[in-house]
Amino acid sequence: MQIKDELPESIKEQLQHYQTNTTTYTALIRKGGYMPPNKEIVTDAITALLLGKNILLKGPTGAGKTKFAETLSNLFQQPMFSINSSVDIDAESLLGFKTLNYEGEKQVIEFIPGPVINAMEHGTFLYIDEINMAKPETLPIINGVLDYRRSITNPFTNEIVTASTGFNVIAAINEGYVGTVPLNEALKNRFIVIEIPYIQGEQLKQLIFRNTQLTDETVVDLFVKLSNDLIQAVAQGKIAEDGASIRALLDACDLSKHIPARRAIQRAIADKLDEDREREFIMSLAETLFS
Template sequence: MREQKNRQDREYGKEEASLIQEGGYISPIPDLWEDILIGVVLKKPVLLKGPSGSGKTKLAQSISHFFNQPMHSVNCSVDLDAESLLGFKTINADSGQSIIEFVEGPVVQAMKKGHILYIDEINMAKPETLPILHSVLDHRRMLTNPFTGEVIHAHPDFTVVAAINEGYVGTSPMNEALKNRFISFSIPYLSGEQLRKIIQTLFPQSDLSLVNTMMNINDDLRKQVMNGLLAEEAASVRSLLDAIALAEHMPIRRAIQYAIAEKLEDRMERDLVRELVETWVK
């Protein structure tokens, strides 16, 4: 069983140790990483709120690495149903006879094995699907499987981490009964030296001028997002990293076009991105 002392014994004294986690996540806020770990230690379901590309999935992976705890992922959509969460029955042939077997889904597996259950874009699921998890997420930490009748009590190490992109197309506000079962953390975009650090880690051979140019473009994109002239995804760290990877093999203008501008639905926003690029690329 995990001990709180083991977590407290982790070395956070050096600045880089507090920023770069085993799974690759870099915290833009000094206390954010440690505060989330405290929530996990206390067996509280953790909800990560932030824009697309802010590193929520990377953060969940870092938690998995930190505790050396496997992670089962659920990607929510309007098609998500109870079978996708809990499992399904199937017919197998054994010695000429047909046998009905139950294939356990990610929720059941994570509960029994004491693994992490990561529910991505939880507010994309239909509201009527998720109440089946209420008893899993509160103090009971148990579930009666409607497909088998089995009563499942969660392993002591079982952990739930969920993520949402608020206000995006296709999402809906979380049911209050569901939201109240989580403790919530806002996950902002990386910027400044934290962003530079992860770029240098992922692209150690990149030319310094390329990194500086991309950092400057990203700063301008963030400002326009804050001004309400660009959608949040224009400043996505994930998209920026994609652009850098492309720019190592093609001109920056085309890299930004493919990795950032073309993802924006509004033509005026795409044009604005191109204009910002022109101020830094001669």
């Protein structure tokens, strides 16, 4: 992979280090991490993080966005504080909360930092999963954390918290799902967007060998073909996006080691879908491939 000449020398050196020592497919697989469909995804994510940019991982459910975030955390040897977004998330969920404690016999009010404050103070990664599940009025609280200021006035203590060196934000988004809302432009503009597609072909085959109990190459090839057919079906609008989840496919692979493959596909993939026609479509594929 060629390193762009316009990058600062220090960034080029660090990127060269990651490319030559840790971001090869073999190294990622050995770490049990994310297997990228192409090396550019890893290179671009690392470059953005080295430049102090926030990255937004955008892609279908089960494509490996969280696993990719964990892999980046491992590559940078950075712990990662996480936020699982929902409609119930509020300032306390993000920043922390006050509680009563004792110093000797004296009762005192103590502030317990949340994931945002913890990541900022420790200079580590912050991962915000399904960021578009949070209510639109909640996330602007951390706008200052996500831009050049890298700071926030803690509303619970009135202290200004500035991020330590090493602090970075990785977020993930699933678009179009029930309960999600579009990110407003002010928030979206604070991220570098990286598309995370489903992996296919030989890379998926190696992922199955590495992360499931399957060892029979013939059976693994059938699951790779099933995955390709499911991804095409999603693109054609025949089934919901959940039906092509790589996470669900790996579950089916594990189950198939102990129960018939068609039943494994039913339990791990088909029965998760709401529509009878979608379930029937998937089971028809399973019957054809695993007859």
